[in-house]
Every structure is written in structure tokens, then in C-alpha cells.
Amino acid sequence: MDVQTLAETARQLVADGKGLLAADESTRTITKRFEKVNVESTARTRRDYREMLFTTDGIGDFLSGVILYDETIRQEGKDGTPLVQHLTDKGIIPGIKVDTGAKPLAPSGLEKVTEGLDGLRERFTEYREMGARFTKWRAVYSVGHGLPSRQCMRANAHALARYAALAQEQDIVPVVEPEVLIDGDHDIAACRAATERVLAQVFAELDEQQVVPEGMLLKPNMVLSGKEASNQAGPDEVARETIAAFKRVVPAAVPGIVFLSGGQSDEQATLNLDAINRWKDEMGAPWELSFSYARALQQAPMQTWAGDNDNARQAQQAFLVRARATSAARQGRYTAAA
Numbered sequence: 001m002d003v004q005t006l007a008e009t010a011r012q013l014v015a016d017g018k019g020l021l022a023a024d025e026s027t028r029t030i031t032k033r034f035e036k037v038n039v040e041s042t043a044r045t046r047r048d049y050r051e052m053l054f055t056t057d058g059i060g061d062f063l064s065g066v067i068l069y070d071e072t073i074r075q076e077g078k079d080g081t082p083l084v085q086h087l088t089d090k091g092i093i094p095g096i097k098v099d100t101g102a103k104p105l106a107p108s109g110l111e112k113v114t115e116g117l118d119g120l121r122e123r124f125t126e127y128r129e130m131g132a133r134f135t136k137w138r139a140v141y142s143v144g145h146g147l148p149s150r151q152c153m154r155a156n157a158h159a160l161a162r163y164a165a166l167a168q169e170q171d172i173v174p175v176v177e178p179e180v181l182i183d184g185d186h187d188i189a190a191c192r193a194a195t196e197r198v199l200a201q202v203f204a205e206l207d208e209q210q211v212v213p214e215g216m217l218l219k220p221n222m223v224l225s226g227k228e229a230s231n232q233a234g235p236d237e238v239a240r241e242t243i244a245a246f247k248r249v250v251p252a253a254v255p256g257i258v259f260l261s262g263g264q265s266d267e268q269a270t271l272n273l274d275a276i277n278r279w280k281d282e283m284g285a286p287w288e289l290s291f292s293y294a295r296a297l298q299q300a301p302m303q304t305w306a307g308d309n310d311n312a313r314q315a316q317q318a319f320l321v322r323a324r325a326t327s328a329a330r331q332g333r334y335t336a337a338a
Contacts, residue, residue, distance in 0.1 A: 001168050010216065013173065030046060059320060061327075066087055068083075068084075068095060101116070120166050124167060132172060134173035141194065143186045148180075157178075180194050182221070195221065218257045220246075222264075224262070243280065255288060259292065301322070
């Protein structure tokens with residue numbers, strides 16, 4: 001493990017004004033999203049869609065890295081150029097999702113634990129040879145009715161930490177993603193309490209597994225009201241509660257936090273990220289506060305493309321608009337016209 005290399009890559013991923021595109025949807029997930037725009041999901045259409053995103057002129061000004069799915073990191077574009085090369089040619093760092101999904105946690109099955117540790121060391125060796133320099137593993141937690149349970153928090157924290165240790169062993173920066181879900185009618189206080197408990201368990205386990213904090217990134221939820229809650233917290237409250245929670249449990253040595261959009265609309269995710277960065281200095285947040293968005297960056301270009309490559313240029317423009325706005329929010333400078 002080369003700590004200096006890990007730390008340098010982690011810092012590059014949270015460079016000023018830049019963040020991550022999460023283009024790591026599983027085949028099942030992207031098929032569902034394609035269905036909404038009446039596109040058949042095949043290896044070719046998935047390739048064409050992602051190639052359209054990755055070849056957008058100017059996107060390297062706003063993205064530092066892209067998280068890929070196993071299929072995508074192996075694909076070539078229409079002209080035979082590997083999709084990974086399209087990214088590196090723009091100065092964008094390729095990453096790879098390595099978990100195999102959240103499965104029912106035995107014995108009750110009420111909560112989920114993420115699987116994928118078997119054979120992970122060997123997969124990291126292969127992905128490193130393909131050009132991946134960072135990686136991601138997601139765990140999910142529900143809120144309410146005594147959840148998340150201690151069992152769920154411990155099981156997922158252990159898996160996240162083992163994954164992160166194996167990644168760092170291969171000089172690949174682990175992005176650790178513990179997501180407290182937005183589903184439910186809980187208020188923002190319940191989300192903050194759950195988020196703090198989850199993160200405290202995660203970082204205790206990361207320390208136990210000797211994961212170097214300088215060579216990792218955290219990809220968490222923002223502290224939000226449940227989406228069915230009658231009282232929805234606004235961006236400033238979200239920002240204050242999020243930063244206050246993280247200051248209690250996230251080590252200052254972690255270079256950056258790259259928030260997930262987590263079921264928020266494009267505009268809501270952008271406004272909340274903007275508020276978080278506007279409150280950053282006043283509240284003394286020690287980390288770079290960036291983004292790792294999927295739908296909040298992709299929804300507009302996917303709807304514009306709609307499976308027709310003749311629409312690629314317009315879809316790329318829609319993608320660039322969303323990336324520019326999110327970059328502005330990452331700097332606390334977003335306006336509706338950004």
C-alpha cells in the first residue's frame with residue numbers, strides 16, 4: 001500500500017469545483033431507467049448512452065472521476081476506443097463499483113447487508129490493470145421502528161471496512177458509501193440521529209481494519225427529512241444539520257465527502273449541495289464537500305437522448321448544463337441560471 005499515492009488520488013477526486021459522476025448502475029437498474037424513456041436495454045444501447053456522456057466536450061472541467069459498472073469498464077466505443085480511454089483523455093479518473101448488491105439480512109430479512117467480498121482481492125487486481133484508480137461499495141439503512149438495528153449497522157460496517165482495506169492494499173482509493181435512505185415519514189432529527197449512529201459504527205470498523213483515512217472518501221446521504229414527512233427541511237437546515245452531524249463522527253483526516261443525491265430531484269440536490277458549501281466555512285467543516293451524483297446529473301440527458309443517437313449532441317448539452325450547475329453548487333455559487 002502506497003499511502004502517498006492513495007492520498008494524492010483522493011485529493012484529485014475532490015479537486016476544487018469538481019466531483020464524481022456515478023455511472024455505475026447495474027444492468028437491472030439502468031434497464032428500469034431506460035424503460036421510463038422507452039429505450040430497450042441492450043449491451044449496445046447501454047454502451048451508446050454511456051459513450052455519449054463520456055465524450056461530452058468540456059465535461060472534464062466539472063468531473064474529476066466517473067464510477068463505472070463491470071460491463072462498462074470492459075466496453076469499447078463505436079470506433080473501438082475503450083470507454084475508459086475517453087475518460088482518461090479528458091483528465092477524468094476511472095472508478096469501479098465492486099459490491100454485488102444489498103441482500104436481505106438474516107434471520108429477519110427486514111434490513112439489508114451488502115455482499116461481494118468473495119474474490120474481491122483478485123477483482124481489484126484486474127480492475128487496476130484496466131485503469132481503475134478508485135472504487136465504490138454501497139450499504140443501505142432504513143429509518144424508523146427501531147431501525148437501523150445494531151446488527152445491520154455492524155454487519156454493513158464490517159463489510160465496508162473489509163472492502164476498503166482490500167482496495168487500499170491495491171492502491172485503489174475506496175469510496176465508502178453508507179446511505180441512510182430517504183424513504184419514510186421521519187423528520188430531519190431522526191435522519192440525523194441515524195446518520196450519526198451509522199457513521200460512528202463505520203469509522204470505528206474502518207479504524208479496526210487499519211484503513212488509512214487520508215486515502216479514502218466518504219459518500220454519504222445528506223441529513224434530510226423523510227420524503228413522506230409533512231415538514232420538509234429547507235436547504236439551510238439541511239446544510240446545518242448535515243455538517244453538524246458529520247463533525248461529530250467523521251475524522252478530519254478524510255480528504256473529502258462526496259454526497260449522493262439519494263432520491264432528491266435535480267434541483268433539490270443542487271440547492272442542498274450549494275447550501276452545504278455556503279455553510280462550510282462558518283461551521284468549520286474540515287473536508288472538501290463535493291458530489292457523487294447519478295440521477296441528478298443523468299436524468300435530463302437520458303430523457304433528451306431517449307435511445308436516438310441523432311439526439312446525442314442535445315443530450316450532451318443537457319448533461320453539461322447539469323454538470324456546470326452542480327459544480328457551481330459544489331463551490332456555494334449556484335443560482336437558477338448557473
